[in-house]
Amino acid sequence: MTGEAGLSPACHAPASAAKSAAVKEKVLESWDRLMAMSRASLERQMRVILGDLDGVSGQAEAVTAAMSRASLGPEAGAIP
DSSP states (O other), X not given: OOOGGGOOOOSSOOOOHHHHHHHHHHHHHHHHHHHHHHHHHHHHHHHHXXXXXXXXXXXXXXXXXXXXXXXXXXXXXXXX
């Protein structure tokens, strides 16, 4: 069965604005959680790499603060 101008009728009404906002918030929370897990993995790997460098050169810089794209400056966001 088709509606006006040959288009299929809608199966249901679109989601309410409140429901759409709630779904969007859940998606963003999931993204943030995944990125935090990824960041933690990266920080662990950096400690391993820096530990390996320490054994090679006898010196290594301590990483005292968490890094982010913002702390790296504008060059970090550039795509080659």
